[in-house]
Amino acid sequence: MTAVEDPTSSVDLPPAKEVGQARRRKEDARLITGKTTWTDNMVLPGMLHLAVLRSPVAHGRITHLDVSAAKERPNVVAVYTGADLAEEQGSLPCAWPVTPDMVNPGHPSIAVEQVNHVGEAVAVVVARSRTAAADALEAIDVDYEPLPVVLDMEQAVQEGSPLVHDHTTSNTSYHFVFDAGEAGTGSDTEQAFADAQVVVSRRFVQQRLIPAFMEPRSVVVQPSGDNYTMWSATQIPHILRVMAAMVTGIPEHKLRVIAPDVGGGFGGKLQVNPEEILCLLIARRLGKPVKWTETRGESLMTAHHGRDQVQFIDVAADRDGTVKGLRVRLLADMGAYLRLITPGVPALGAFMFPGIYKFPAYRFECDGVFTNKVPTDAYRGAGRPEATFAIERIMDELAVELGMDPLEVRRKNWINAEEFPFTTVAGLEYDSGDYHQATEQALELLGYDELRAEQKRRRESGDPVQLGIGFSTFTEMCGLAPSRVLGSLAFGAGGWEQASIRMLPTGKVEVVTGSTPHGQGHETAWSQIVADQLGVPFEDVEVLHGDTAISSRGLDTYGSRSLVVGGTAVVKAAEKVVEKARVIAAHLLEANADDLEFTGGKFTVRGTPGAGVGIQEVALAIFAAHDYPEGVEPTIDAEATFDPENFSFPHGTHICAMEIDTETGFAKIRKYACVDDVGTIVNPLIVEGQVHGGLAQGIAQAMYEEAIYDAEGNLTTGSFVDYLVPAASDLPHFDTGNTVHAATSNPLGAKGVGEAGCIASTPAVVNAALDAVRHLGVTDIRMPLTPERVWRAIHQGGDGGDRAAAGSNAQGATAGETAAASTDPSSSGGHL
């Protein structure tokens, strides 16, 4: 892929279309140099600083809490406990009650009587400097009466398990079911399994992950009379404003929320955070501006985590490989509380388990389970990576069971190009694509035949380094979302997006978008779209976002929705601008509006060469407003709100070639090729960047990352020494390509690319590793593929005891002898 701009200028040529050009991102210079308003850069006169005392125990009653000494510390202004704020703090919102009888225990921003996970806020110091606040934490005296700690989901759902919340009757928050037979989108699943010639069943573990965004969370609140302005490093200023107003009782119109430049989120900043509420409450109490910025340790420990599911999946098939039915049962770890969309993440995944395959029958069940860990919530892909992993892994298992080629089983069952639009057994209507074409192209990119030949040679010679090839032929649902669909899923908001376009007197253009970027490059892509729509130079477009006082309506950025939904709103607003300008232009040219043509930013009169007026000139004329038609308002500004009728369905084929050192268990990606169909490409450079970043995160789940709790519920991977985020040096070169089948649900034809790489890559990597060592007796290896896990699987056979490092996700505790070897949490934390 070309990743650079063409330096040769094209002065003489007609203006090229902006959409499709690999424009460098106009926002990058300020983002990369940091010369911008990150929230933590904000300094307000008289600003006070918050530091939060956090629970060191996972489950306990607060029996004693004395903050008097802390109040005496130098430069301390106030110290608050849960008891101080109990009356006014309300509960953090959960916007997705997936079932009518879902149990939501409520989520205080600061613990009042009981703590339910390590890191929960217990007291807040307010001081004149950040360091004074941090120092005073040490003077707070707290005693906890420990309660039994619930960590393992499979134990938590057993009768008689200790409870996370003693006012509930079980640790199960909800039981969500989607049954295609009952929904009328498929046949009876039990019957399909009863009739099947082959049934393959597996249990997969989606480990807990940490979003690990680069910019830590930060909040500033400035009170002004009864008005409040909040700056927050958030993905969702609009949603945050509504939610924070409801939680605190500050009227919505008295609260302005600003997300200035935000340094990454990956779903981790799709949240209403306890500290955002605490900052509001404390600023209201003190009448002074306050700031809270987390440390990296706080971030890893208390910002919501992702994934964490145990997946039981069964596939029914005929001996020839034709699939007949799919059954999925999940345990999904909610953590201690339900945050914004905690329960919805696995439920969203429910619709993606059938993947690209024509299953006639499908049933999905999920239990949301409480444990004494930090809550889970959205993390890049949110539900779809989990589903894609399970289906793409079990298609390989089916192939093994049948002695078939894994690609052959896929080909036999996938939706063919001529079958689009295709309604799946989960009731979704897939828009467009060609799985065959993407696969052929990816095989070519990889150099498949040669690698298969090398694999054979290595096997035959018993080479200590074995080679494997793994596939993931995935699709996902993007462009969240048709509001009616969200309503039917009981989600607490719609899925529309808004944009407005302001034509300034000098002809420059302000685009206001409700999609709030946090690193994706909206400013560049939106400028390209508007440049084409209005025929104005790319440089003449400024994109405004992230401030509820400027962009008053919006639903922000997540679920690969921004371009698909927000970009479409921009197109619609631009169309309105052109139509309004047409009326003015016709008046100025003394022509009939119907006789005007609009190309390249200029209105011309059909059949009258030479007569014309540019839209930027129209903008000045209507600003002066000296001469415009009667009965028309003197502006060509416009806004539009777009509510999609359907999701979009990017797809692609990802192929990983993996080398495994059988002596050490070390896994190394030899080659990675992927061909993604993300619909129309507005900016190939941005698409490439999103794919690369997504691949890094998806590969990281397969190979490196895992949030591990010890038996007491302490996060032992509490720093980047132990939570292994791969760097560029740990990742291979990526061979990427695209096919283009436009989305049918939006005029841009864009499908969304924000999550594709992350969703697709994980199963390709694990399938590749297994392909490398299956002939040595390995049946499965749990993620991440640590060298030790791989080595144990090779040397013990099977799944190597399904464990490696002790205490992994608290599952290891049940896994027999080696698990008994205790992990000293400090033993790795000591390498500093």
Add this chain to the structure above:
Amino acid sequence: MIPAPFAYARPTTVEEALQAIADGGEDVKVLAGGQSLIPVMRLRLAAPEVLVDLTRVEELRGVREDGDMLVIGAMTTHADVLTDPLLAQYGQLIVQATETVADRQVRRRGTFGGALAHADPAGDLPAVALALDAEFVLAGPGGRRTVPAAEFFVDYLTTALEEGELLVEIRVPKLGEGWGVRYEKFNRVAQAWSIVAVAAAVRREGGRIAEARIGLTNMGPTPLRASATEAALVGVDVSMETVTAAAAQAAEGTSPSNDLNAQADYRQHLAQVLTRRALAAAVGL
């Protein structure tokens, strides 16, 4: 992530530094590159009252020759090590190990002496120093003394440095003609600490091994020598068979920990594989 308050001194000579340490009272810490000390202070796992910063003590920085020995100043940074001509010629084992330390930013600040004084068993340089039988020159209020590597590393994060003492330089033998070396590090991502690593230096005479020195990283609370393997190699022919047979004894006498990265049995297995690979590379097999 904000350290507790501390007082700060920045001497320019060893003498001044010793004085500052003596004046500092009970709870003084020496600051070298700060790549280990600052993180533990930020986590408030350490809260010294006084920091004596050695970065301005020029005499502690640099590498010089002294007959058959190389003398490395404690404040020589990892980055200095990687560009030093004497080390390039006679200290390849140190260079190779230093290349695997962390990332560029850390290597720019972190120091050779700091890494040794910190004595993290997962650190890459202690095992190298031990394999080379390095001598540690310590300066204290009562003068200087020299401690052999075998006595310098006492326990987990504990060395022979007494209160009030400074590590000033480290003396290692020049490895010239006939020596082959290899630092074989095993970790999960490029900038991470060793799960296990092996430092091997082997001297060949003709087709035979005359001398082998093998240091093990992270196979116990201190760096260790693979003594059984070393002994098994003396006088044997250079071949994959002899090397493999000797390497099979590499884990003898080790007591590695169980932690997030690996269980002890796996570490012992790795020690054997890595020792074999390090030896094979060192002798050019």
